[in-house]
Amino acid sequence: MIRVKALTKEFKNGKQTLTVLKNINLEIEDGDVFGIIGMSGAGKSTLVRCINLLERPTKGIIEIDGVDITRKSRKELLLLRKNIGMIFQNFNLLMQKNVRKNIAFGLEITRLKDFKVTSIPQKDFNRLSYFDKRKIKKEEINRRVDELLELVDLKEKENYYPAKLSGGQRQRVAIARALATKPSVLLCDEATSALDSMTTDSILRLLKKINEETKVTIILITHEMNVVQKICNKVVVLDKAEIAASGVTDEVFNNNSTEIVKRLLGGAEA
Template sequence: MIRFEHLSKTFQTKDGAFEALKDVSFEIEKGDIYGVIGYSGAGKSTLIRMVNALERPTSGKIFVEDKDIGSLSAKELRSLRKGIGMIFQQFNLLESKTIYDNVAIALKLNGTPKKDIEARVNELLEFVELSDKKSYYPGQLSGGQKQRVGIARALANNPSILLCDEATSALDPKTTDSILDLLKKINETLHITIVIITHEMNVIQKICNKVAVMDFGKVVETGSVIQVFSDPQSDIAKRFVGNLIHDVIPEPLVESIRRETRNSRLLRIKLENTDSTEPLLWDINRRFEVETNILYSTINVIQGIVVGIMLVLFIGSDEEIKKAERYILESNEEYKEVVLP
């Protein structure tokens, strides 16, 4: 659907050349809700603006629906852009126009007949639950309502791709959840591929199925949200996930573990589709000559899947601990040993 191949972008500034993107390569498949996360300055917004050619790469290629957008004529690019909707952090509504006219503007520019415009705008306002606000002006709406108008406007030309550039950053948590629910509804009912640029891990956790982690212009990690969330590999991903899963062992407890004179191993266990860690450990304690001490445990819901993470100190002989490890794998769960600093 969208493919980035060795994409780089350099801006010339008064202080010299600035590399906003550095050799970025990954693919977004049709039907994805794909999150791109990174701190300010990571290159996220530059990347998303490449998809509809608002920015052009210094080198590399972008393919949208198997079309190399760098090779398209102006006419072909205009046609491609009609299939790409975009919503923004600050809504970008025309304050002097009614909500109806804000949604209708893309249709008018596209030469859509007036009768069809009216039917489409009414349909979209009903979809985003703002039918009663069509004669209002943006200044009369809340932030969440303004973003719903922005979403309706982005959907006007029946796009196949929806780009969201920090679309929830200006909203409170409750309103953010309602907008994310709407985006998920758009993906599921209208079958639109969505790309979400954000610096908020809870946005990724709530609706994205895949994620790319960016840092200083590079994509440092990609994968399913469950994979990256439960076992981050890059330092930046660990920092993002750490805001939600605080599985760092406090220093006093680290010293306590080091003083343990009995044979032991510290394991980080990931469990999926479970609402409790107790049955697994209860079975292990019953079957094997080991003592288990839970140092940390958390349960999160990611893409509708319950994921549990726990740090457990196993005490016992090497043989019995290895039996317990095999039992974890036989139970279709994952674990890895944690080495203390």
Template sequence: MSLTIKNGEIFGIVGYSGAGKSTLLRCLNLLERPTSGQVIIDGVDLTTLNKKELRQARLKIGMIFQHFHLVSSKTVFENVAFALKAAKKSKDEIEKRVNELLEMVGLSDKRDAYPSQLSGGQKQRVGIARALANEPTVLLCDEATSALDPSTTKSILALLKKINRELGITIVLITHEMEVVKDICDRIAVMQDGKVIELGTVYDIFTNPKEELTKSFINSVLQFDLPDHLLKKRTGTIVKIQFKGEMAEEAVVSDMLQTFKVKGNILHGKIEYIQDMPLGIFVMELTGEPDEIQRAIDYISLRTNGLEVIASAA
């Protein structure tokens, strides 16, 4: 595997269990030492460092875990302070920094609470504050939202995005949830059997996936399959149309219906916004004379980013 993650981006690593996501992430801070090759962060090859140098380098690589890993016998303040004590910071430095971090993650009022008194989302916020304690340049997130409900996941992703944008920290996030990738990542790598099989911006991957595994991940978010019983009732030609970018906001379908002697019945459709760019997908039934339907299909194909005939009465 050869992979370059850009400074300041949110980079997602996606794959099913056993694909190698967690192993790759743990290689980035040498919790797992690769059998060969280099791990270069901020220009330093971590594999060449001695134990003391590696401990120092790891201070700049924060890590957030799926199951939080908080010390149950310590307060929120003490859990966050732990990383600063390990870095041999003074008492005054620790007090100031922990208070800043708790305010950043919205937990100033939970300073003296214990993990057992916190919700899952609050525990993860403590984990994020702890990971940021030593002002890292890289933040590694190991399935950071998998143990959370959808609403809490949204709030944690919003917090991570805020941290990335305001502090400029590079975030590497592994997940099997494409919804997470769609909401937060700039680029993604899709992994299978220890290899990266597809790599690109989130928008490009969502609009033009090449690999079957990638397509199956995207289908879990953009699900447009119609039930068989619904397809059997249709008497016309059913097409799936994809609109990218500005095209998603234009009246192509409406123009087509006015230009040709066909009727259109939209069966399914939505516009998603990925990296603030629209992606529209519509499934519709076209009825009319076969020649007119074909002309309408050709018209749409030329003016959109993809048309697939799902079923045809002919």
């Protein structure tokens, strides 16, 4: 479970202070597909960057499984972030690598002593010679990439380079890459904003499938109402740095008493 308690984030600009998030409190349970929605500038992306401490909150606590991660050292945070995958609006793929190499990249750069194996007990792996470890690592990476290619339906495209792929296919590669290390949390920052409606629907179906099959917790940041309604079981609505509404998705939007919820339901530009 992820708990955010009394989180405030401020940025200094000379003598001025800009409050981007103010007194944010929320809980995200294991296995949730949790939506964070609001107009542009509401603080959505900053909130997500605070959750994995790419941005340090000015005040407040962020707990993951009961542990306050704001007290963790830099080394501990690096280990923590390996358990959090991220996908973005602009895909962030390596254009000089094909689909298979893009998916494998995070695993390939993992040091041998940090690489987690599944084919043999870790203690037996640790006793192997350097070259035997490299062989097993390569075999495990290939197996994992094969699994992910099947999951995102890109097996036939494994040797294609990103320039030859559609936007939806590129996002599928990005999703597979984010899942390569088997994270327990997947952060999606405007992951469908650059896609057309049909492609968006296919990506949302894929994310829902991944959530159901792997039980990964998905935190989805968007300004698109239809995205939240199609996939999220819970939602928080941000407005002017604060939480305007939160709860079960259907209940939040059926009880559209706040102005920002009415605007979002009305299709206002974000």
